[in-house]
Amino acid sequence: MQSLPCKEGFLHRLFGISESFPEHIAIKDLDVDAGIFTYRELQVKAEKCNGALQELNVVPGEKVALVLPSGVEFIAYFLAIIGRGAIPVLLNYKLMPFEMASVVGSARPVLVVTTATLFEKHRETFQLTYGVRHSLLVDTVGDSSSLPENATSEAGLAQRSEPLVLPEGNPIVSIQFTYRGMGKPLAVPHRYLDMTHAIDGMHEQIHRQGVGSVHLVTLPLHAIFGLTAMMVFPLSVGATLLMTNTLLNRDLAEVLSQHEVSFTCLVPDVIRYFNTRLAKRKGARLPMHPKLMIYSGGSHLPADEAEKLGRLLGCKPVVQGYGLTETMPVLLQSTLGVTQRGAMGQPxxxxxxxxxxxxxxxxxxxxxxxxxxxxxxxxxxxxxxxxxxxxxxxxxxxxxxxxxxxxxxxxxxxxxxxxRISKIKAQMVDLMEIEAVAMQHPDVLRAKAYIVPDHKEINALHLCVEGHAALTQSVLATLLSQHLSGFKLPKTIEVSVLKEPSHAS
Missing domain, CATH: 2.30.38.10 (Luciferase; Domain 3)
Structure with missing residues (x-):
């Protein structure tokens, strides 16, 4: 490992912000009536989450899985797990049970923090067989006697606070999963100072952010791009996280203008979506923050789409970057200086x-x-x-x-x-995984998944299978939808029926 330039990590910095600017808004959730948290209130909530972890006997070094949508609960528990010396395992809450079993079985967390609905969906996986000692449900109220012995309602705990302890050195502070064309998920461990160094490198290439900056959170926080660029980075500089899980139902120009957003990240599919909507928008162009920066990542963005969004909003073209889950995530970046059209950037x-x-x-x-x-x-x-x-x-x-x-x-x-991997809707798809699920059907003899970009340069997944006469597209589509998330489902399924050998009378 190379020497690290950072001597203090992002949690140290967040504590400093909380002490110096306790009343500054850390989180503003547009989807929740009481969705405003100051930096001091966020720290207090994280300390209460840490108290819950203590009651459930989580000790330093143990893994705790977060299976939650993006929001203050996710953020507070992420901070609490790190401040307890435990290791957050960040999992996509939209996974199907087949997919969840794969990642939980690999990570083997002792505790899962989730919702009642998600617990019911994955009840068979959140068990000791997969290493899970207990599940903590954050959204149950009232009597929790109906819960199984291995699940506890957060509301049923003593609600004690426990101070967070700042990490020493460079411990692992998150585990996420990626695919590399091997047909199975791979666990990616990220370290404290490494992650801080990564966000510092990104920050050097954009307009300076800090107290008074507003960051529109548009990416899922369980993924490395969302975690670092949309949560760790802004909270380490004192910015406000403007959160919503309903952005696609809102007027992007209005949100950016009304809240004076200075920084946001949009994946290419979302940029295309808003380019179409903004082109039809009526009325005068709304004023934007003078240094609004829109960042793109997750998959390749064509240069014309980047430039189009800038024209429609009246701001600079979208800044592009490149990275992997293995790199936390940005390695290359288009900068405020000299850029080249269509380039992912420079190191x-x-x-x-x-x-x-x-x-x-x-x-x-x-x-x-x-x-x-x-x-x-x-x-x-x-x-x-x-x-x-x-x-x-x-x-x-x-x-x-x-x-x-x-x-x-x-x-x-x-x-x-x-x-043999690709990005579909900015999420990783392992073609071998698709083929392996198809092969579970007894009438399938061979399966081949492949990617063909459409006329808009958007990757589309296709599947070809060979099998017996009883095999149909409908049967295969049902099998795949029972095992795989929606973004992994093929756009087309082609079935080739092999001729059965004839038998002479």
């Missing part, structure tokens, strides 16, 4: 990169090769995944699997992904 501070051919030799500018990266914000390896580590972490470099090229000034341009 942020502390990032080294190479572009190499199939033999591992560096290629010249303008030539396509695989992107290799290293730096303090790049993880050392996946947890408990020796085969994957040998494949992707070699000689101190992370082999990204992304094919890129560089111009003479070092701007990096995306070409395509060479691994």
């Amino acid at each position: 942020i501070r502390g990032v080294e990169l190479r572009v190499v051919d199939a033999q591992g030799q560096d290629v010249a500018p303008g030539r396509i090769g695989e992107l290799l990266v290293r730096g303090a914000m790049v993880i050392d390896g996946y947890a408990d995944a020796e085969e994957a580590n040998k494949r992707f972490f070699r000689d101190g470099w992370l082999h990204t699997g992304d094919l890129v090229w560089r111009d003479d000034d070092g701007h990096v341009f995306f070409y395509r992904q060479r691994l």
